[in-house]
Amino acid sequence: MHAALSARINKTDRNDAMGIAQMMRVGLFKPVHVKTPASQQRRLLLTSRKLLQRKAYDIESDLRGQLRNFGLKVGVVGAAGFEQRVRDLVLDLPFVAAVVLPLLEARSALRTQLAKLHKMLLDQVRTDPVCRRLMTAPGVGPVVALTYRTCVDNPARFGRSQCVGAHYGLTLRLYQSGETMRVGRVSKCGDTMMRAALYEAALVLLTGPRVRLSSLKVWGLAVAKRRGMQKALVAVARKLAIVLHRMWRDEKDFRWSAGAAAAA
Template sequence: MSQQHFAGLDISVKETAICIVDQQGKVVHRASVESDPVVIREHLLDLGLAFGRVGLEAGPLSSWLYAGLVDGGLPAILVETRHMHAALSARINKTDRNDALGIAQMMRAGLFKPVHVKSPASQQRRLLLTSRKLLQRKAYDIENDLRGQVRTFGLKIGVVGAASFDARVRELVDDHSAIAAVVIPLLLAREALRTQLARLHKLLLDTVRVDPICRRLMTAPGVGPVVALTYRACVDNPARFSRSKNVGAHYGLTPRLYQSGEVSRTGRVSRCGDAMMRAALYEAALVLLTSPRGRWNSLKAWGMGVARRRGIQKAVVAVARKLAIVLHRMWRDGTQFRWSAAQTV
């Protein structure tokens, strides 16, 4: 049987440093090639070596490169960024060559934590969600900036909805030509952002409408189209988690634990994992607990009990964690939300 080799790839935008070691940890090859999956794949295959693992760190180009390597029959592994940083931070000199060597040695020793690589469909869903959020945030930035800037001149916009904001600002600056010359272009920019935001939001609603998984997730209280699509995009495959309870911890909704000797402390939630997923679950839990509308359910009753004992902030986080578990179970079992104990029979 031929000896296996282990490759480490340190990726940058233009070039990727490659280091290959044998089973004894001896360096047998080093190179620097263009950061393109075809170039990297052909370079590795042309060496004629039997690879046990090819490791690369999770990053902006990683999914693209990973897919190209796997398509070429290479045993590529995407490694969790924080784990990789902890393993490589002990080195005195940080260079691309040294990082590639460190990754190769991690592959040889098996000291790594693999990352789930999302499907192209989930990556497209995430692109839609992040782009919509970007336009929404920029529109809010313009509105908030306008409120503060015109207030300097004694012009108070007051409480107005998004539809009436433009007309209200134009009314205030109508008699101030110098101010209007600056404010009107901002209003036009806001209008363009709002128009494209509406297009992306409609695309999101159309996507959710034809997705049976999103429609099933929306049967849970507090879960709307945005939260359902976010959960769908972030989890990608429910089989990733052997237990539903692991979902809350994976997305940073469980407390940190510090234990050493006689010291044992429980801290705040870890906030690890995808921040977009964590924010969506928090918003859904907040709506579930505070909205006066909607049916009463066991999840809300449990959350209100936590709120009475520990406060509303901790209750929202606790409900977000439990909601992540419930949604995973609904997805995996193909069931809708159970509003009462009678539905579990």
């Protein structure tokens, strides 16, 4: 809009209004989907949970790095045993303990509130028939299902299921002019949260040891063998976006192939 209006010699409110009206008249701009209030509430839950999770991880990573300066290594430890492990390490260092303990208390508070938001998320998914249907697909858990439900909001937005992958930046860039044609990397346009959730689902689908074999996983492993795992993850994420949209639109659960079910 700015580029088109800047071509006018005289910039006035009247000229701007006429220019905007003209561009709308010739179809240069299309209607934008406005998310429903329910979708905005679900997104608030997802982003708030992610914020607390990220801050808790930041504190843990900072503690690991700071303690290494004193020759103290936290090592491989789960979230439940992290605090006790750090307390044991700084037991004989009073000054370090005085600095570290407030960080542990802040982390504990973050983890407590994170657990509350995560429970709210699970409760929503448990009572949502769309999320429960999406979770029948391999690699799709509660967080991914609710993220997909929130971002797409209404499956009728997309006339074809193939458009979902392009809308969320999982298709390749293309530059074509005359005899020149260059294919680039994925566009990464659209909602980052959605794209990250699909990538995470693809990672679980291809590398998870407990994921049941399916035609989608077989196809992804074949792509990984030909093109490498990184490209296969993006390809599976794009195909998973298409499959989930079709499941939602047709109101059908994920269909496991007979051959894959027998192999499992």
